[in-house]
Amino acid sequence: MLLNKAKLNYISNRLIFERQQLIDLLPEKFKKQFEQLAYIAGGCIYSLYQSQEPKDYDFFLMDESFVKDLRRHFLEEESGYHGKDISGGTYHGYPLTITENAISIGRYQIITRWIGQPEEVVKEFDFKHLQFYCAGNEIETVTQFDFLDSKELKYNEDRARDICGSVFRSNKFVSRGMKISQKEMAKMLLRLKNVGFSEKEVETLIACKDKTETDHFGS
Incomplete structure (x- = not known):
């Protein structure tokens, strides 16, 4: 560049x-x-x-x-x-x-x-x-x-915290015109699998599930 x-x-x-x-x-x-x-x-x-x-x-x-x-x-x-x-x-x-x-x-x-x-x-x-x-x-x-x-979202695989939050934050960047590939999403999900959910992340997921409105990921 x-x-x-x-x-x-x-x-x-x-x-x-x-x-x-x-x-x-x-x-x-x-x-x-x-x-x-x-x-x-x-x-x-x-x-x-x-x-x-x-x-x-x-x-x-x-x-x-x-x-x-x-x-x-x-x-x-x-x-x-x-x-x-x-x-x-x-x-x-x-x-x-x-x-x-x-x-x-x-x-x-x-x-x-x-x-x-x-x-x-x-x-x-x-x-x-x-x-x-x-x-x-x-x-x-x-x-x-x-x-x-x-304009391509690239995940930092060395991140040690709040992986669940990274998944949700992807939506914000996509809504601003950025794109995320299946490969980058897979990196986040695999990282989450290896680290597991924290108690706070479980609380966040439950709260999101119970929301009446829905935030959508871009295509």
Whole structure:
């Protein structure tokens, strides 16, 4: 693949801008650490390369104690309501949602479930087109840059978690115009067979089965 360097440079600048936007929203006591410890990864990079506006931006952090401090602050100081699985309210005029997985401020998501260095976290993303990140001023990857320009879903067979979720997430990408071959679907199902269902995955499957509406896979 011949990389579109101008597009990659635009994406880098855009992510630097979005990162600063979020930093500006944070309490002063967290700004410096966030700037040092946060990186952007996942689908927003693919979307921008495909000239699509991202639905959201996922920020990951390298330090668990900092994540705990952020969660504690937003739960205790900023949240207007507290539920069993979800809390939130409004923060600086943006919707605030706090779950087990993330702190969401408008279109910015601070992921609190998976913490670590970029290479450690990104290598377990379930599809190859998501395995890109920006920790400094450049786009980097743990796979090949070719996947930024591909419409074919390619499963990451090294993924160690939430295989059932990967099967369901395939539907989302197919609905956005991507394609998945029987070979790639077989990889997921075989991986699921080898790993087995977690208790949480069984709960998810039961909940989906009981839904009145039905989400369809594309042909």
